[in-house]
Every structure is written in C-alpha cells, then in structure tokens.
Amino acid sequence: MNHPATEPGGHDPFVLLGGTIHDPANNRDGVVSDLWIEDGTIVAAPTDPSRFRRVDATGLVVMPGGVDLHSHVAGPKVNAGRRIAPHLARKPRTSSQPAAVPTIQSTGALYAALGYTTVFDAAIATGAAAIATLELAELPILDKGFYLLAADDADLLAALDAGDPAVIGRLIGDAVEQGGGWGVKVANPGGPTFWKQRRGDHRDLDTPLPGYGLTGRTLLERLARGVATTGLPHPLHIHTANLGLPGNWRTLAETMQTLDGIPAxxxxxxxxxxxxxxxxADTFGSGVAELAAWFNSHEGLTLDVGQVLFGETVAMTGDSAAAEHLAHTTGVPWHSHDLWLEGGCGVLPITYKEKSLIHAWQWAIGLEWFLSVDDPWRLVLSTDHPNGAHFTAYPVLMQLLGDASFRRAAFERIHPAVRDRSPLADFDREYSLQELCIITRAAPARIAGLPDKGHLGLTADADITLYRPNDDLAAMFAMPAAVYKAGQLVAEAGQCRSLSPGRQLRALPTQ
Ligand SMILES: [Zn+2]
Incomplete structure (x- = not known):
C-alpha cells in the first residue's frame, strides 16, 4: 500500500482508501469511504480491484479540487501589475509571501500547491482575448477560462441601447465563441463610456450613458437576459457601478433589485x-445588514465576496474610473490601458493596513458578508485576487471564517473606530469544514456551470485535494498533503510534482 508521499505521477488507475470525504454536492459530510479513479475521472468500485494501485488516505480530509470563480491571472492588466509593482513581483518564492503578481507558470504551481485545480480570470477585454488565451495555455496544471468584458464594445453597446434581444444574444454568442471565453462580465456598467468623456465616477444607475438612451440599469437588465438566452453555462458576472466609493451600498441594492428573477x-x-x-469616521461604514437581508430573501442571485486581507498587493480592474479614483486618493502612480472602441483597465499598488480606518472597514465588511449569508451555496470565497489579497492568503481567510476566536483576536488589532461600530463582533458563527468545502469548491463549480467539478461523485473529474486535519485551519488549508488533477498527482506538501498542462475551458453558446 502506498502513502501519497511515495507515489509516482501517472495515469494508472488507483484507489484512495479510507479518507474522510467532504462532498457536499453528494451529501457526504465527513464520511469515511474509498474513491476509485481511472482515466482522470471518479469511477464506481470495480468488480476486479486488483489492477488499481492502493493509496492510503486514512485520517486525511478529502475534498474536490478548489475552484476559483473570480481571479485575475492573465491579460494586459496582469502584465501591467508586474510592471507597476516590480518590488512585489520579484519577491522570491522562498519568502513566506509569494510575488504579488506571480508569473503565469508560478500562478499555476501556487494554485495547485494550495489545492486549487480550476481558475477563471474575471475580466478580459474582447480585444485581449487572443493574448489571454495564449497566456493561459502557459498556466500549468489547472483548467482555466475567462469572462469577456463584451459590454464595453461599441457594437454590443449599440445593440443594448436598441434593445432587440435577438441581436443582443447573437452579439454575445459571437463574442464568446470568437474570443474563446467561458462567460460575460460587466465591470462598471456603462462606466467606460462616462469615463472616456470625463463625466465623473459617482452616479446612479439611471443616468443615460453619454450619447445613448441606455442607462446602467437597462444595460444590466438587457445584458443579463441576453447571457441567459445565449445558453452560456455561467450567468452574467457583474461588477456594478461605484466600486469602492462611500455610499455605494445603495447602488448594489439597486443592482440586486434590478436583477431580481434574472440569473446573475x-x-x-x-x-x-x-x-x-x-x-x-462618522459616516463611512457597513451596508451589509440591509443588503444581506435582501439577498437572503431573494433566491436567484449568487455572489463572491472579494475579501480584503492586510498586506501589500496590486489592484487591477476593468473599471478604469475606479482605479483612477483610488490612485488619486492614495497618491500612488497608476497604469491605464485604454482601448478605443472597448473598455480598458487600471492598475496600481496598494497596501492594506489594520490601523487604516477604510481598510479595517473593508476587512470587517467582507467578513460580515460571509457570516451574514444564510445559504453557502450562493456564496463563493474570493479575494478578487490580487485586488483584496493574494490567493495564497485563502487559508487565512478560511481560518477567519472557521475559527471565531482567531477572528476575534484579529478584530482586536484593527482601527478602534471600526471595532466600535462594526457588527462583526456580534457574530459567533463558525464555518464547518463542509461549509468551507462548499464556498471553495462545490458552490463555485455549480455557479460556473461545471457539472464535472466541485464534487466527488461518479464521472466527476478526479480533481482531489487531501488535507491533514488541523485545528489551525490556516495551516491545514495552506499545505495539502496531496493534490490530484485529472487523476494525476500534481502537488504534495506544498511542492509541485508535475507541471502538466490543464485544459482551456471554452463555452459554446447555443444561440
Ligand atoms: Zn475582479
């Protein structure tokens, strides 16, 4: 019988024996069982098990491979991030912190060592789709896809303005098919049109775009319906207007109300x-209570959090207006990449500090969201890598969610005004291992529209992560004992064992 540590790579059939399985999609919550793997997928127990190599998983926690629904790993803004913060990008892998914007090869290796086997880049301009596809081909191990910022294109904007669903659907389908994307993202609906005409960055959803009858609200509604009718696996992925601005909870509330009954x-x-x-200090604060109450009582929508964690990182967004505002507020240099008939992106370095009033609020607000949403199947763990924090900080976030005493100790270190006013101190909720499994695997796979990922049932991809149980959840999740991608051992105890290529995930519109 082999221990994972002595196991060679390869595609031979094998069985993981006696692991403690967390597989929420199949209602298995810490069940001791075996997993049979052949040809990269999970199969039924065979009548003749003799040809299956036996791998002892006794005492290990077994989960599906992690699925990152919202990250930034390819395209012009990521490369700009490497240029604008070279002191962060060059930080050696051997230090406790990896590069803020790792190379594409390191990105795959770091994700795999963390137990993640699928990643989506959340914002690729259609004009950058070809280069992003080439870059992602170089991202090893993981299956990967991206969402296209199609609504920034002049032709689709004109169609959204005219409002003919057939034309909107055809243009969305063409953009995704030709660009090789997995879905459609909108970043600051209509924002680039305002921004390029220097029309400020803070507004409601009902101001018509310059030169159009279309408003942010009608754009969201028509685009979300268009994506739904195009048969894409993932609904419209929305970064709504007024990102990062005081008072913007109202914009998110209006966005949710606008999309009620439409997949998004x-x-x-x-x-x-x-x-x-x-x-x-008197007015900035959290709008989560009202937002989460609405979200909990309306079932159609899903969300990811974009948690902020303290430390140095790089902000990068398809929302140039937000990036410009933040750069001017913080006084740092920024990079703007503008595309004439499309959107663009903005990139700048940022350091989140515990004693900063705003950063402490952002940290507390993110955690308040996690602890306020009733149904973990509608919520995805994210830091909007690298915007809120690096993805390698996910284990710390998982401990903040699963260990209330760890969270309280962290709360004691943040800005005192936030300690006084944030409701976070009142939350005793602790995520169970099963719930952590849902928000990092099962829910993002389901929301992305990946029926063979995020679970360990028959015919699922054999993307599997094994952890050594540990009360220190950050330590447990930071270093999986073993990670399998399509049945192949790819990482072990924090070290990559294979840089095999993953698959590119491309959606085929049905319309
Ligand atoms: Zn993002």
Missing part, C-alpha cells in the same frame, strides 16, 4: 457595500 452573479460585493457620503 455579483462579484466582490465587499467593495460595493459602503455607507456614508464622505470619507470620514
């Missing part, structure tokens, strides 16, 4: 949940 996913809601009108 709300990205990095933490950055869209602020009260207040001015940046001062």
């Amino acid at each position: 996913h709300l990205a990095h809601v933490q950055f869209h949940s602020y009260t207040g009108g001015e940046l001062d």
